[in-house]
Amino acid sequence: MPLLFPEEDASDVRRRYKPDVIKGDMDSIRKEVLDFYRSLGTEIIDKSHDQDTTDLHKCITYIRDFAPDVNKSSQLCILVAGALGGRYDHEMGNLNVLYCFSSLRIVLLSDDSLIYLLPRTHHHEIHIQTSVEGPHCGLIPIGVPSRSSTTTGLRWNLNNTEMRFGGLISSSNIVVGEKVTVQSDTDLLWTISIKKL
Amino acid sequence: MDLMHHSSTFLLPTIPLHHRPSLTYALVVLNQTLPRFAPLLWKHAQLRLCADGGANRVFDEMPLLFPEEDASDVRRRYKPDVINGDMDSIRKEVLDFYRSLGTKIIDKSHDQDTTDLHKCITYIWDFAPDANKSSLCILVAGALGGRYDHEMGNLNVLYCFSSLRIVLLSDDSLIYLLPRTHHHEIHIQTSVEGPHCGLIPIGVPSRSSTTTGLQWNLNNTEMRFGGLISSSNIVVGEKVTVQSDTDLLWTISIKKL
Numbered sequence: 001m002p003l004l005f006p007e008e009d010a011s012d013v014r015r016r017y018k019p020d021v022i023k024g025d026m027d028s029i030r031k032e033v034l035d036f037y038r039s040l041g042t043e044i045i046d047k048s049h050d051q052d053t054t055d056l057h058k059c060i061t062y063i064r065d066f067a068p069d070v071n072k073s074s075q076l077c078i079l080v081a082g083a084l085g086g087r088y089d090h091e092m093g094n095l096n097v098l099y100c101f102s103s104l105r106i107v108l109l110s111d112d113s114l115i116y117l118l119p120r121t122h123h124h125e126i127h128i129q130t131s132v133e134g135p136h137c138g139l140i141p142i143g144v145p146s147r148s149s150t151t152t153g154l155r156w157n158l159n160n161t162e163m164r165f166g167g168l169i170s171s172s173n174i175v176v177g178e179k180v181t182v183q184s185d186t187d188l189l190w191t192i193s194i195k196k197l
Numbered sequence: 198m199d200l201m202h203h204s205s206t207f208l209l210p211t212i213p214l215h216h217r218p219s220l221t222y223a224l225v226v227l228n229q230t231l232p233r234f235a236p237l238l239w240k241h242a243q244l245r246l247c248a249d250g251g252a253n254r255v256f257d258e259m260p261l262l263f264p265e266e267d268a269s270d271v272r273r274r275y276k277p278d279v280i281n282g283d284m285d286s287i288r289k290e291v292l293d294f295y296r297s298l299g300t301k302i303i304d305k306s307h308d309q310d311t312t313d314l315h316k317c318i319t320y321i322w323d324f325a326p327d328a329n330k331s332s333l334c335i336l337v338a339g340a341l342g343g344r345y346d347h348e349m350g351n352l353n354v355l356y357c358f359s360s361l362r363i364v365l366l367s368d369d370s371l372i373y374l375l376p377r378t379h380h381h382e383i384h385i386q387t388s389v390e391g392p393h394c395g396l397i398p399i400g401v402p403s404r405s406s407t408t409t410g411l412q413w414n415l416n417n418t419e420m421r422f423g424g425l426i427s428s429s430n431i432v433v434g435e436k437v438t439v440q441s442d443t444d445l446l447w448t449i450s451i452k453k454l
Contacts, residue, residue: 089395093428138346143422165400171350
């Protein structure tokens with residue numbers, strides 16, 4: 001964080017950007033970092049005994065249990081930085097978290113792209129924020145082939161089109177205008193490029 | 198069911214003489230930062246292709262991997278055999294430079310239906326005699342990271358050409374397909390890869406997969422997105438075996454040398 005505010009004092013930046021919670025199996029966090037945030041009042045949740053789930057999975061579980069029931073489905077959206085790139089098995093594990101918690105809005109973000117799940121239980125309207133995202137996009141049938149997907153608002157729309165790995169998937173597509181609609185018989189992964197601002 | 202052997206010998210400084218299987222390597226460079234071991238892959242490859250903007254990467258970044266040498270010398274030494282693609286990313290100066298050195302330029306700008314990687318794989322497929330296809334292994338640098346729809350498109354190329362050995366490489370990981378048509382033996386090169394690994398049922402759920410050699414082995418285990426996938430696994434020892442009812446993606450970490 002201090003590197004993103006080079007004109008400011010590093011300690012001031014660190015105090016301002018204090019996490020509410022640090023959670024996980026604690027095998028990567030440096031002791032000095034842990035002590036620093038603990039002294040500022042950050043809640044430390046040591047889950048080192050739980051080797052069955054990824055750190056992201058643990059965090060999503062915490063948020064799901066923390067958020068009041070009434071707000072969960074419609075109002076909560078979990079933004080995740082750092083889920084893509086790095087070790088590929090980690091990236092896949094993080095992708096799987098979207099599918100495991102398909103009733104929660106979870107957005108994975110990198111410098112270049114954002115991705116989230118479009119559950120098959122709903123028709124979807126995606127309002128494109130053209131000042132910050134697009135035009136490159138894709139719809140990816142991860143996990144299960146799609147027998148029928150239909151879109152509007154893309155350069156190459158789908159029309160009851162089959163999609164599967166080993167055949168057609170919608171990558172290198174382009175958003176045209178400001179609204180995209182999607183319906184499908186399976187959960188699809190939506191991805192769109194983030195503009196370099 | 199036939200046995201298929203896999204081994205990341207392309208990451209070794211030299212490939213052991215009587216190593217089986219004996220493979221011919223081709224290298225495809227896509228438009229992402231070159232992995233730090235790009236010169237090693239280049240050395241092992243008998244055919245080197247750049248996909249469009251991948252040529253910019255070789256031109257700009259190979260000299261950076263040899264900072265003590267003169268940049269022009271490095272560029273001449275790392276001259277691709279072919280530059281293939283829709284030519285919307287390669288810089289004119291880079292194109293002219295390699296063309297003047299004799300690189301074959303294949304302009305596929307009329308073809309907007311396939312990705313640059315797909316075009317390169319098709320070229321190699323058409324180029325390699327049928328008899329040699331099973332001993333061919335295509336190494337791809339720059340397929341992961343960057344735009345996520347590109348990454349998924351590149352992953353799909355593995356599934357579209359499932360009878361070809363294609364390895365996608367980044368600085369951190371390598372990935373390739375284990376086709377359901379074979380039992381698989383993966384010989385782990387412990388000096389350069391591991392221990393972190395995974396088996397991922399990308400396109401279709403797996404009703405039954407079985408492994409040996411992993412910390413958490415599968416035993417006729419079901420895998421699917423939304424349920425169990427084998428990530429954050431660990432290789433134990435030097436041999437992993439896999440059999441499955443579906444095509445699985447194998448991924449293993451590359452050691453920081």
